[in-house]
Amino acid sequence: MAEFDKSSFDIGASGSLYKEKYGFYDPEKYVFKAKKGLNREIVEEISWMKNEPEWMRKFRMRALEIFFKKPLPQWGGNLNDIDFDDIYYFLRATDKAERSWEEVPKDIKNTFDRLGIPEAEKKFLAGVGAQYESEVVYHNIQESLRKQGVIFLSMDQGLAEHPDLVKKYFGTIIPAADNKFAALNSAVWSGGSFIYVPPGIHVDMPLQAYFRINAKNMGQFERTLIIADEGSYVHYVEGCTAPIYTSDSLHSAVVEIIVQKGARVRYTTIQNWSTNVYNLVTKRALAQEDATMEWVDCNLGSKLTMKYPSIYMMGKGAHGEILSVAFAGKGQHQDAGGKVVHGAPYTTSTVSSKSISKDGGRTSYRGLLKVYPGAEGVKSNVRCDALLLDEASRSDTYPYIEVDEDNVTIGHEASVSKIGEEQLFYLMSRGLTEAEASTMIVSGFIEPIVKELPMEFAVEMNRLIQLQMEGSVG
């Protein structure tokens, strides 16, 4: 049984608010719970339980070796306190992913009801995947899209039902050896989404995946693969939350995206983990000729996030866009940013990052802009703005620019500002309390990015910002 430690009320100024809305937990009634810790047996067991093809088992075992060999990164945030032996690597809450909420076990359905997922599905989503601990418990897509050949399954189902397609692309954009946490995910991955959009098909409403950690000391390692075939369009949105525990959890996902010629993929994240979660995620997209890839990456929760969504523009005329918001409160470190890699001529990219630090929170922008020789006519613009809410908070910028081609247009701007006394006074002189005034300034600061979200998510985002701001002033 998971118990709730009262001392966790101390975590973060908005800890109690988060607890009320997202931080609740269910009793553990699991079908299968692997022992804590990581070894060959656990990985074998995961693969066996999932009844996977031999190539995947081998892929996992190789990845595990790589994970053991690679040293822990000593840049970014502090990873040294992660106790890899004190984590559950595989928790199976139910036997299968249902296509009807009625079939989902009651406790788990209640959780997603409280998070508003079935409600949102009815109103404005084309499909929903809901992951609870290690596995997807619900997955469904509109019948009309299914008939058009759009595939939206859990990664496990994707592997079972479309083995050839998965084998062709899985691990090709992010190989296991890419970094220590990509190796870890490759070894123990479970859940996540598999999406294929056939040529010319536009999925007008977003597909959403929601990731929920419930158990203490949980490790969640979902794996997502999106293939947008020529001229297609899809918007994928992911959200996540977890209960607040005093011990740490680990979330380490891998997301690979292939955007074929003339296709467009938008991937939106609203990351709202509780402040005891290490969020170490590798996300990368390959954009072919005239393709467009857009990452909209909002990081509000977690203890430490290290995440740099990347776009490799390998076809002429490809376009990449990274819009990110990071909010770090007490005890939080958001080390986020993005990479745009121009490997073909006339590719263009825009990176826009907005970070907010309060109550001693720390944000870092870490970005790479790379132009390969021969990629002439590249245009790229990088802009990062940081807003500090108090003296105790911190913001750093690490922009790396490597340009090996002369005929390019590159822009880079960075700014750091503080909420000014004069701005606060101006808003307060109109009747807003200091807290309302600060929240309004912060909301305005991130508005250029929030307005890119679908309306319902923009509303959600503003509400989350308000939640983060509450309790911080006065």
Added chain:
Amino acid sequence: MADELSIRNLHVQVEGKEILKGLDLIVRHGEVHAIMGPNGSGKSTLANTLAGHPKYVVTDGEILYKGESVLAWKPDERARRGIFLAFQYPMAIPGVTVANFLRTALNARRKAVGSNGAAKAVSIPEFRKLMLQRMEMLKLDPTFAARYLNDGFSGGEKKRVEILQMAVLNPEMAILDETDSGLDIDALRIVSEGVNALRGPQLGVLLITHYQRILNYIKPDFVHVLVNGKFAISGGPELALQLEEKGYDWLKEISPEEMGTGK
């Protein structure tokens, strides 16, 4: 409880330096008082002090509004109680639309009024109607509603949007801090007409200005001249014309015995 703003022996320091050195003034609802004076005389200090800017420290004296001391009230409390400051230099708030800001502010004000009487949050259609009507009065294009507050506005646009805020929030005591500065003659007329339209028995106005020009449009009931942190002389509208002719220098020669003390 008198509907008036009462300033008594007001001394104010900014960063340790005394700027206001004992002001007395009473502004009743329904009256327009013009405060004139040369640069550096303390006009903006008076405006900011009344609105509760934390940098302006009241070292002596009292400010009463409807018989209650405002000194312990934060700026937002003063605003919710009906005191309004039109800023000389309005701040830009990027990312916050004029409409969103105005509606939030109006609801804050209504909530406060509602605690005494009966008022609730303004509905969106009701708000829209009010805002568009007030925008028309100030000859502001309706597209301003969706623009970010003061972000990239010209000086004249900012001043008009200040009066728009006043027109929407419907204060009972308005302090206009050099609202005329930076306005061309057409903008000055529009802004003045806006203020005049809001004049009435429920509104007291403290009109702070360097120049007599705006007083051709907004006729004051009283004129006070601030020199070196004190009122040098007070009178009726004719005093403004006298200043226009003679400038401020002659006032600096007046002996303390001849000085007015407000009214």
